[in-house]
Structure formats: C-alpha cells, structure tokens
Amino acid sequence: MKLKVFSAPYLIWMAVFIVVPLLMVVYFAFTDDAGHFTMQHISDVGQYANIFVRSVWLSLVATAVCLVMAYPVSFMLSRMDKHRQGTMLMIVMLPMWMNFLLRTYAWMTILGNNGILNHLLSLVGLGPYKFINTSGAVVLGMVYNYLPFMILPLYSVMVKIDHSLLEAASDLGCSSRSTLLRVVLPLSVPGITSGITMVFVPAISTFIISRMLGGGSNLLIGDLIEMQFLGNAYNPHLGAAISLVLMVMILLIMTLMNQFDPDEQVLM
Amino acid sequence: MLKKLLSAAAALVLFAGTCTACSAAPSDAPEEEAEEETEEQTLTIEDPDYYTRFRGKNISINVYNWGEYISDGADEGTLNVNLEFEKLTGITVNYTNYATNEEMYAKLKGGGTAYDVIIPSDYMISKMIREKMIQPLNFDNIPNYRYIMDNFRGQGYDPDNEYSVPYTWGTVGIIYDTTMIDIPKEDIDWDLLWNPDYADQILMFDNPRDAFAIAELTLGFSINTEDTDELEQAAFKLFQQKRIVQGYVMDEVFDKMEAGDALIAPYYAGDALTMLENNDSLDFVIPKSGTNLFVDAMCIPSTARQKEAAEMYINFMCEPDIAFANIDYICYSTPNSAAYEMLDEETRESPVCYPDEDFIADKTTVFVSLSEEANRKMQDLWTEMKSAEDEKTNKWxxxxxxxxxxxxxxxxxxxxxxxxxxxxx
Structure with a gap:
C-alpha cells in the first residue's frame, strides 16, 4: 500500500504530459477549425499512402539491418569475460554521449559529394559516388543512430543464458549451428522483440534524419507531420490525424510482435 | 595492455567525432569584420528625454526575434543593443529567438504567451493582420519612423502603414561557383536552376513559398498568385527540376556551398555574403528577370502587455546609431536612410545588398499572405511533388x-x- 504513494509523482506526470496530450491529439484529429466533428482529416491521410509505405519500408529495412548486425555482436559480447564486456559495452554506448543532431550532421560531411568518403575513394581512383540524398543514406542514418538500442536488449538477455546450457547442448551432440538455432535463438526471443520495438518505433517516426541525409526528397511520416505544424499551411488538425494513424499503426504492429513472445508482454 | 589501447582508441574516436561535429557546425557569425573596424562605435540619442518616461517603474518587455538578428556586442567595439536600451530607459528586455516565421506563428497562435515586439516577414505580417493577431501602432510614439525610406512604406503586406516598421530587407538570388560555371554573370537567370548540364549540383529551397516563387518567376506568373491552375503549373515546373536537384535545403546550404558540395543554390542576399566570405570561388547574382524582395518588420502582437514600452523599443531600433549597429552585424540591407548614410561606400555601392533603385522598383515583388485555400493547395502540391518519385500508390x-x-x-x-x-x- 505504501509503495503506491511513491508512484504518485510519476502517475501525475503521466496523466498531465502523456494522457492529456494524447486526448488532445484525438480531439484535434476529429474536429475542424470551428470545433465541429469531422472525419475529413482522417480520410485525407489516405492520400499520403506512399509516404506511409516508404516510412514503414525504410524503418523495416533499418530494423532488419540492425538485428543482423547486432545479433552476433551481442552474442560475442555476452560470452566475453566480465572485464572486457564492460569496455566493449562502453564503446557501443560511446556515440550516444554525443548529441543525436551533431552525429547526423557529421554524416552529412562524411557522405557529401566532396565529402570525406568520396575523397578517400578518389585517392584510390574510385568515384565520386552519390551517397547522400538517397534512401540508402536515410537507412544508414537510422542504423547508425539506433544500433545501440538493438545491441543493449539483446546483450542483456543473452548474458543471462547459462554457459552450461551451451556445453550441455554440445555434450548431447548438437552441432554449433543447431545449438545456435535450437538453444540460443529461442532463449533470446524476448531480447529480439524488445530490440525490434526499440529500433522500429523511433525509426518510423524520425524526421530529422531524412531531412539531413535524404536531401528533403525522401519524405517520411515524421516530415509530413512536421510540415503540418511548421510548414507553409498551419494545419494542426491534419497533423493530429496523421499522428493518430501512425500511432494506431505502431500499436498494431507492436501487438502483432508481442504474439511471437509467449511469456513476456514487451513494452506495452 | 589491450584495455589501455582500447581506451586510447575510444578517446581518439571521441575526439575525431567532436572535430567533425565542430567543423560541420554552421559558421554564420562573420568574425573577421571586427578586426577591420577597430574603432569603437558610439551611441548618440537625439532626444533622450523621450526615453525617460518608464524609468523606475520596473517594467519589462518580451522581444521575440530571429536568431542572430541583433547586434549583441559580442565583437569588440560594437553595441549591445538590448543592454543600451535597458540603460537608457530602465525597461528590462526579455529577448528570445525563433528560426522561422511559422514557428513564431505557431507559438503565438497556440496562446499562453505575451510578446510585446515581434519581427515577422512580409507575408506573415499580412496574415497576422488578417487574423487580427497584431495591432495598429501609435506612430506618435515612434518619431524615428521618419528615417524609413519611402520605398519601404506602404508595401503590399501593410498597405496603409499601420502595423509595421521595417527592420531589414533583402532579395533572393543565386549563389554559384564561378570556377565551374562559365556563364557571364549578367546572363544568369532563374533557368540556370533548370539547366541539365549541372544535374545533381543544384540545391533548392526546402520551403514551398520560396520554391514556388522561383518557379512562378520563370513561368512569368506573379509570386503572389492564388490561381489553382498557375500553382499547378509551378508545381509541375518544380517536379521537372526535381530530377536534377541534389537536395532541398535551408540552412544546410551554408555548409554545402562553402564545401563545394554543390555548384548552384538560390538563397537570401545577406546570407550569401557570409558564404562568399568563406569561399572565394562563390559569387552571388540577382537574376535579371526579377526576384522576390523580402522585408522583416517590427510589429506589436494584439496580446502585448506593454504597448507603449514596445513602441519605445521600436523607436529605439530606428535610432540611426542602433540601426547601423544592427545592420553592420546582420549584413542584410537597411530601410533606414540615416543608417544607410553611415555605411561605408563599398557596402552602399554593393549590388548584392543595395541593387539599383530602378531594379528594385520595377523587377522585385514583396510577398503578401495567400488565402488559406491557396496556402493549403500549395502545401499539398509541394508534398505531392516531393514524394512523387515512386509510382502512384493506391490510397487504400x-x-x-x-x-x-x-x-x-x-x-x-x-x-x-x-x-x-x-x-x-
């Protein structure tokens, strides 16, 4: 009973800064300038289908790349001795000590037509290639920025897998491949699902990455929402409607994800 | 040993990262100027009595201005305008910044704030007049309005001169790399931005109003057109250009042009000067077929709490010495005749900052606010144009x-x- 009192500050915080704003988003999405009920804005969202498709696609690709890159790294990390684990984890976290905007800004100079990468390539007689302002650059930006969010949950689940389980598997004649598939993989499912959630959700709603690395012509949903508020036409109702559709979409995808995880209800 | 190596490597990575980040940060503060003019700028107020009314009444005003848009005394010998105002009048100035007109508008529209002085651009002023968000000024309290040049009075956005006092102005032109583009300067026109020879070397405005204006100028339409058909044609023109555009940018243009990542970009004259200073091979030209003239002017929102003090602030900003200090810092052009006289000859003759008066009168147009419908139409066309790359996806x-x-x-x-x-x- 006593513990409930201590959770009061956060409960109040949640009510004022999460629940109320969400209700306001819903209210704005379903009303027009005069405050009357309308479905117009929600149905208008349909015309931006291609932007939704692109956002979902790019963030799925980024999530997949993160997973493929992070899985072996996390496994390797979890099998190292304790001292080295600390150092390696610190290196994983290192980029996050610097502001997200600055890091993305740095990529702009690296990938530019006269940027560092093209400069290096020209030294060996290659290029110049067009790196920046492509959807590939946007995916790269997402992967770079969100990779730690994939590694950390995977690592924290894998580090709990007892080494004796792996030994037992090989004692009983498991090849290293089937040890991975039938022992490590099933045990790391909770890490995979929460890693996917933590990468996919910020990736699908990002807007600054596509602006900086996509050259403004790889619009994502985040850009679209930003344009409704700070663009030429101030249209908070449409902006709220797009946000609402996005939230419902993410919610559904997450519910679907959770079905693959039999024991734990991840992040919901 | 390995651990040491690793932490050394980590430190190196961090250091390298910081360096890239630093060199990547936009450097729009012109630092060299201070060295050229070491003489201290002095402040003479013609009628100091006017400013004494609020002394000792413990009043404060909230000023909401663009970033980097006032002389702050950071360079040696320049004036800190807000501090001088506080010293002179005893009124405290709470000074805050915004980055775009739309940001400022959204903040005021959202309510809950009380600003006393804002400095929006032309089209935003007419929009705010229409929505009664700014109030008429009492020009008896702004005697220094007499310094404002005639060409900047009675502009389209505030035809009866009731709501605004011009602060700065400028034009939109093309910044280009002279080493790579061998077209004579006087032949350059907006069609350079559609020239396929420079495919993937062209930058474009990442805001619909400025981008549409350029398309409309090439098509010979008014930049204030609300005609759906003309807007659609302009959008199509922009769509044709999209193939050869390297990227849609705003302030990123500084880095990209200075580093030589792109050869051609349209931008504002005052900012072009900064880029020219940092990269010698760049030049700036105002296309001969005409351009957009923008004016940023001081206004008082309807929700202001201290209208008279705000008018005093506006008057102070029009004092010749203050107007000069500001324009010297901002590098835009001044509508204040007294401050203009104080500029050195080179600046006054500069075709970038002060183009020929006949050209200004005949070939430049000021934005006025578009109707709500036209604005939304433009925004829709812009979104459509920018995301049109992929084949039409079914809206279902x-x-x-x-x-x-x-x-x-x-x-x-x-x-x-x-x-x-x-x-x-």
Whole structure:
C-alpha cells in the first residue's frame, strides 16, 4: 500500500504530459477549425499512402539491418569475460554521449559529394559516388543512430543464458549451428522483440534524419507531420490525424510482435 | 595492455567525432569584420528625454526575434543593443529567438504567451493582420519612423502603414561557383536552376513559398498568385527540376556551398555574403528577370502587455546609431536612410545588398499572405511533388494495411486461446 504513494509523482506526470496530450491529439484529429466533428482529416491521410509505405519500408529495412548486425555482436559480447564486456559495452554506448543532431550532421560531411568518403575513394581512383540524398543514406542514418538500442536488449538477455546450457547442448551432440538455432535463438526471443520495438518505433517516426541525409526528397511520416505544424499551411488538425494513424499503426504492429513472445508482454 | 589501447582508441574516436561535429557546425557569425573596424562605435540619442518616461517603474518587455538578428556586442567595439536600451530607459528586455516565421506563428497562435515586439516577414505580417493577431501602432510614439525610406512604406503586406516598421530587407538570388560555371554573370537567370548540364549540383529551397516563387518567376506568373491552375503549373515546373536537384535545403546550404558540395543554390542576399566570405570561388547574382524582395518588420502582437514600452523599443531600433549597429552585424540591407548614410561606400555601392533603385522598383515583388485555400493547395502540391518519385500508390493501402494487421492480431489471439484450452485438458 505504501509503495503506491511513491508512484504518485510519476502517475501525475503521466496523466498531465502523456494522457492529456494524447486526448488532445484525438480531439484535434476529429474536429475542424470551428470545433465541429469531422472525419475529413482522417480520410485525407489516405492520400499520403506512399509516404506511409516508404516510412514503414525504410524503418523495416533499418530494423532488419540492425538485428543482423547486432545479433552476433551481442552474442560475442555476452560470452566475453566480465572485464572486457564492460569496455566493449562502453564503446557501443560511446556515440550516444554525443548529441543525436551533431552525429547526423557529421554524416552529412562524411557522405557529401566532396565529402570525406568520396575523397578517400578518389585517392584510390574510385568515384565520386552519390551517397547522400538517397534512401540508402536515410537507412544508414537510422542504423547508425539506433544500433545501440538493438545491441543493449539483446546483450542483456543473452548474458543471462547459462554457459552450461551451451556445453550441455554440445555434450548431447548438437552441432554449433543447431545449438545456435535450437538453444540460443529461442532463449533470446524476448531480447529480439524488445530490440525490434526499440529500433522500429523511433525509426518510423524520425524526421530529422531524412531531412539531413535524404536531401528533403525522401519524405517520411515524421516530415509530413512536421510540415503540418511548421510548414507553409498551419494545419494542426491534419497533423493530429496523421499522428493518430501512425500511432494506431505502431500499436498494431507492436501487438502483432508481442504474439511471437509467449511469456513476456514487451513494452506495452 | 589491450584495455589501455582500447581506451586510447575510444578517446581518439571521441575526439575525431567532436572535430567533425565542430567543423560541420554552421559558421554564420562573420568574425573577421571586427578586426577591420577597430574603432569603437558610439551611441548618440537625439532626444533622450523621450526615453525617460518608464524609468523606475520596473517594467519589462518580451522581444521575440530571429536568431542572430541583433547586434549583441559580442565583437569588440560594437553595441549591445538590448543592454543600451535597458540603460537608457530602465525597461528590462526579455529577448528570445525563433528560426522561422511559422514557428513564431505557431507559438503565438497556440496562446499562453505575451510578446510585446515581434519581427515577422512580409507575408506573415499580412496574415497576422488578417487574423487580427497584431495591432495598429501609435506612430506618435515612434518619431524615428521618419528615417524609413519611402520605398519601404506602404508595401503590399501593410498597405496603409499601420502595423509595421521595417527592420531589414533583402532579395533572393543565386549563389554559384564561378570556377565551374562559365556563364557571364549578367546572363544568369532563374533557368540556370533548370539547366541539365549541372544535374545533381543544384540545391533548392526546402520551403514551398520560396520554391514556388522561383518557379512562378520563370513561368512569368506573379509570386503572389492564388490561381489553382498557375500553382499547378509551378508545381509541375518544380517536379521537372526535381530530377536534377541534389537536395532541398535551408540552412544546410551554408555548409554545402562553402564545401563545394554543390555548384548552384538560390538563397537570401545577406546570407550569401557570409558564404562568399568563406569561399572565394562563390559569387552571388540577382537574376535579371526579377526576384522576390523580402522585408522583416517590427510589429506589436494584439496580446502585448506593454504597448507603449514596445513602441519605445521600436523607436529605439530606428535610432540611426542602433540601426547601423544592427545592420553592420546582420549584413542584410537597411530601410533606414540615416543608417544607410553611415555605411561605408563599398557596402552602399554593393549590388548584392543595395541593387539599383530602378531594379528594385520595377523587377522585385514583396510577398503578401495567400488565402488559406491557396496556402493549403500549395502545401499539398509541394508534398505531392516531393514524394512523387515512386509510382502512384493506391490510397487504400494504408486502411487495408491496418485491417490486415487487426485481422492477423485477432487470428493469433484466437489461435493462442484455443491452444491454451487444449493444454488445460
């Protein structure tokens, strides 16, 4: 009973800064300038289908790349001795000590037509290639920025897998491949699902990455929402409607994800 | 040993990262100027008595201005305008910044704030007049309005001169790399931005109003057109250009042009000067077929609490010495005749900052606010243009996707329920 009192500050915080704003988003999405009920804005969202498709696609690709890159790294990390684990984890976290905007800004100079990468390539007689302002650059930006969010949950689940389980598997004649598939993989499912959630959700709603690395012509949903508020036409109702559709979409995808995880209800 | 090596490597990475970040940060503060003019700028007020009315009354005003848009005394010998105002009048100035007109508008529209002085651009002023968000000024309290040049009075955005006092102005032109583009300067026109020879070397405005204006100028339409057909033609023109555009940018243009990442970009004259200073091979030209003239002017929102003090601030900003200090810092052009006289000859003759008066009168147009409908039409066309790359996606795809997601979730849930029941028995 006593513990409930201590959770009061956060409960109040949640009510004022999460629940109320969400209700306001819903209210704005379903009303027009005069405050009357309308479905117009929600149905208008349909015309931006291609932007939704692109956002979902790019963030799925980024999530997949993160997973493929992070899985072996996390496994390797979890099998190292304790001292080295600390150092390696610190290196994983290192980029996050610097502001997200600055890091993305740095990529702009690296990938530019006269940027560092093209400069290096020209030294060996290659290029110049067009790196920046492509959807590939946007995916790269997402992967770079969100990779730690994939590694950390995977690592924290894998580090709990007892080494004796792996030994037992090989004692009983498991090849290293089937040890991975039938022992490590099933045990790391909770890490995979929460890693996917933590990468996919910020990736699908990002807007600054596509602006900086996509050259403004790889619009994502985040850009679209930003344009409704700070663009030429101030249209908070449409902006709220797009946000609402996005939230419902993410919610559904997450519910679907959770079905693959039999024991734990991840992040919901 | 390995651990040491690793931490050394980590430190190196961090250091390198910081360096890139630093060199990448936009450097728009012109630092060299201070060295050229070491003489201290002095402040003479013609009628100091005017400013004494609020002394000792402990009043404060909230000023909301663009970033880097006032002389702050950071360079040696320049004036800190807000501090001088506080010293002179005893009124405290709470000074805050915004980055775009739209940001400022959204903040004022959202309510809950009380600013006393704002400095929006032309089209935003006419929009705010229409929505009664700014109030008429009492020009008896702004005697220094007499310094404002005639060409900047009675402009389209405030035809009766009731609401605004011009602060700065400038034009939009093309910044280009002279080493790579060998077209004579006087022949350059807006069609350079559509020239396929420079494919992938062209930058474009990342805001619909400025981008549409350029398309409309090449097509010979008014930049204030609200005609749906003309807007659609302009959008099509921009769509044709999209193929050869390297990127749509705003302030990123500084880095990209200075580093030579792109050869051609349209931008504002005052900012072009900064880029020219940092890269010698760049030049700036105002296209001969005409351009957009922008004016930023001081206004008082309807929600202001200290109208008279705000008018005093506006008057102070029009003092010749203050106007000069500001324009010297900002590098835009001044509408204040007294400050203009104080500029050195080189600046006064500069075709970038002060183009020929006849050209200004005949070939430049000031933005006025478009109707709500035209604005939304433009925004829609712009979004469509920017995302048009891929083939038309069916507009039902989002709802269908949502329904499929719901169906799958329900299916999985039912499947699990059935399985659970089986397990029990």
């Amino acid at each position: 795809i989002t709802p269908v996707f949502l329904i499929v997601c719901i169906a799958m979730t329900i299916f999985v849930l039912i499947h699990r329920k059935i399985k659970e029941k089986k397990d029990i028995f």
